[in-house]
Amino acid sequence: MTTTGPSMDVSAVSKRTILISGASIAGPALAYWLHRYGFAVTVVEKAGAPRGGGYPIDVRGTAIEVVRRMGILPRLRHAHIDSRRFTFLDADGGEVASIHPRAVAGSIEGQDLEVGRGDLTAALYTTVRDDVEFLFDDSIDTLDQSERGVDVAFRSGNRRTFDLVVGADGMHSRTREILFGPEEQFHRYLGYRFAVFTMPNTFRLSRELVMWNTPGKAAALYATGGEDDDLHAFLNFHQPEPPFDALRNPDAQRDLVATIFADAGWEVPGIVNAMREADDLFYDTAGQIRMPSWSSGRVALVGDAAYAPSFLTGQGTSLALVGAYMLADALATNRDHTGAFAAYERKTREFVAMNQALVDNGEAALFPTTARALEQRNTKLRDLVAMPPTTTRSAHSALTLPELAPMSRPQPDHRPGPT
Numbered sequence: 356m357t358t359t360g361p362s363m364d365v366s367a368v369s370k371r372t373i374l375i376s377g378a379s380i381a382g383p384a385l386a387y388w389l390h391r392y393g394f395a396v397t398v399v400e401k402a403g404a405p406r407g408g409g410y411p412i413d414v415r416g417t418a419i420e421v422v423r424r425m426g427i428l429p430r431l432r433h434a435h436i437d438s439r440r441f442t443f444l445d446a447d448g449g450e451v452a453s454i455h456p457r458a459v460a461g462s463i464e465g466q467d468l469e470v471g472r473g474d475l476t477a478a479l480y481t482t483v484r485d486d487v488e489f490l491f492d493d494s495i496d497t498l499d500q501s502e503r504g505v506d507v508a509f510r511s512g513n514r515r516t517f518d519l520v521v522g523a524d525g526m527h528s529r530t531r532e533i534l535f536g537p538e539e540q541f542h543r544y545l546g547y548r549f550a551v552f553t554m555p556n557t558f559r560l561s562r563e564l565v566m567w568n569t570p571g572k573a574a575a576l577y578a579t580g581g582e583d584d585d586l587h588a589f590l591n592f593h594q595p596e597p598p599f600d601a602l603r604n605p606d607a608q609r610d611l612v613a614t615i616f617a618d619a620g621w622e623v624p625g626i627v628n629a630m631r632e633a634d635d636l637f638y639d640t641a642g643q644i645r646m647p648s649w650s651s652g653r654v655a656l657v658g659d660a661a662y663a664p665s666f667l668t669g670q671g672t673s674l675a676l677v678g679a680y681m682l683a684d685a686l687a688t689n690r691d692h693t694g695a696f697a698a699y700e701r702k703t704r705e706f707v708a709m710n711q712a713l714v715d716n717g718e719a720a721l722f723p724t725t726a727r728a729l730e731q732r733n734t735k736l737r738d739l740v741a742m743p744p745t746t747t748r749s750a751h752s753a754l755t756l757p758e759l760a761p762m763s764r765p766q767p768d769h770r771p772g773p774t
């Protein structure tokens with residue numbers, strides 16, 4: 356276990372203590388704001404260190420204001436990918452359309468950001484690591500709530516008590532499972548599974564994306580750097596059945612992807628071979644988490660754990676950043692956790708719903724499942740070449756952040772009452 360933490364402060368005994376599970380996007384962002392508001396924060400992460408890797412992510416709209424207030428906007432602007440073009444190919448590798456990325460992503464040029472996922476997690480982690488206790492290589496085993504607090508048993512065997520616990524442990528959240536039961540009841544499967552990994556840039560692509568499609572299948576190569584940098588490869592395919600078993604078995608994931616793409620043209624066989632060699636494969640579903648409530652007693656959820664919108668919206672990271680800000684604000688401005696968790700939901704739910712609804716408004720159109728739908732998409736793409744859209748999606752900016760709460764030191768939340 357790696358433990359880093361703040362030096363002991365006698366006043367710490369009067370701080371509210373909070374345990375956050377997950378050190379990716381939502382977890383460290385929440386830790387930053389809660390530390391600022393006077394909480395004693397511990398973050399537990401099952402990996403041995405903050406996990407880099409993954410496909411580049413978007414930070415847009417309201418989430419830009421969150422990273423600006425955290426002071427990391429200049430660093431992220433520096434890491435901005437700034438792609439030159441997206442090129443779409445047909446089954447044989449012939450060009451369908453080559454267009455400016457902004458026309459597809461719906462981002463505002465000069466304001467919204469696209470950065471490597473690892474660049475964002477590193478920026479968030481370095482911003483909080485000296486102020487917050489991190490427990491790597493560990494995770495929550497059991498949670499036992501009482502009016503005194505939450506007794507936590509860790510997988511390592513350690514036991515501690517916190518005033519509050521937050522699950523920021525992603526779409527397949529263990530905290531959610533402990534609290535509310537199996538994922539299946541909250542998972543809205545959107546019909547796609549995907550694999551992302553890095554591979555050598557034998558194609559000499561530079562700051563561009565190339566995407567091949569047939570009905571129900573897509574293979575994309577994304578060069579976020581120059582011709583000498585590795586590529587992000589992405590294989591996406593339509594499967595009507597939810598995949599809960601395959602998610603737990605990396606060999607089964609690789610075999611399934613290889614079978615699905617066995618007869619694919621263009622350079623897809625080489626991409627599938629590269630997947631077999633990759634040591635950073637990330638495999639998941641296009642799915643959403645939709646829950647009637649984001650908290651139970653002294654435990655709340657944030658980010659993908661509570662309201663994953665799916666990669667089809669490109670808004671998972673932005674929702675995680677905004678949700679973390681709103682939860683911290685609610686805890687800083689409400690005297691007890693019950694009121695705080697209610698305020699967090701009341702003020703954030705509509706924003707979440709608008710962004711999750713993007714999938715129902717044609718966001719999956721990049722991955723048509725029939726020949727007819729693919730032809731319609733291609734026609735739309737050719738139209739975009741002639742006339743790029745001038746407006747962006749209002750859902751991205753649909754929430755105005757509350758002003759920063761005073762840097763108070765909240766009183767312990769130890770009043771007897773229902774958990």
Ligand SMILES: Cc1cc2nc3c(=O)[nH]c(=O)nc-3n(C[C@H](O)[C@H](O)[C@H](O)COP(=O)(O)OP(=O)(O)OC[C@H]3O[C@@H](n4cnc5c(N)ncnc54)[C@H](O)[C@@H]3O)c2cc1C
Binds near residue numbers: 402409523551657
């Ligand atoms: C390595 C990695 C690669 C990714 N790549 C992509 C991608 O290519 N495309 C895409 O659409 N999305 C990807 N994601 C998901 C994306 O980061 C999220 O959708 C989004 O940023 C919301 O972030 P989050 O912090 O809520 O959840 P996540 O980013 O999923 O983070 C959850 C964190 O919790 C940790 N964790 C999980 N279970 C436990 C546990 N029981 N105890 C302690 N810690 C736990 C995880 O290791 C992770 O650090 C990736 C996530 C990870 C972790």
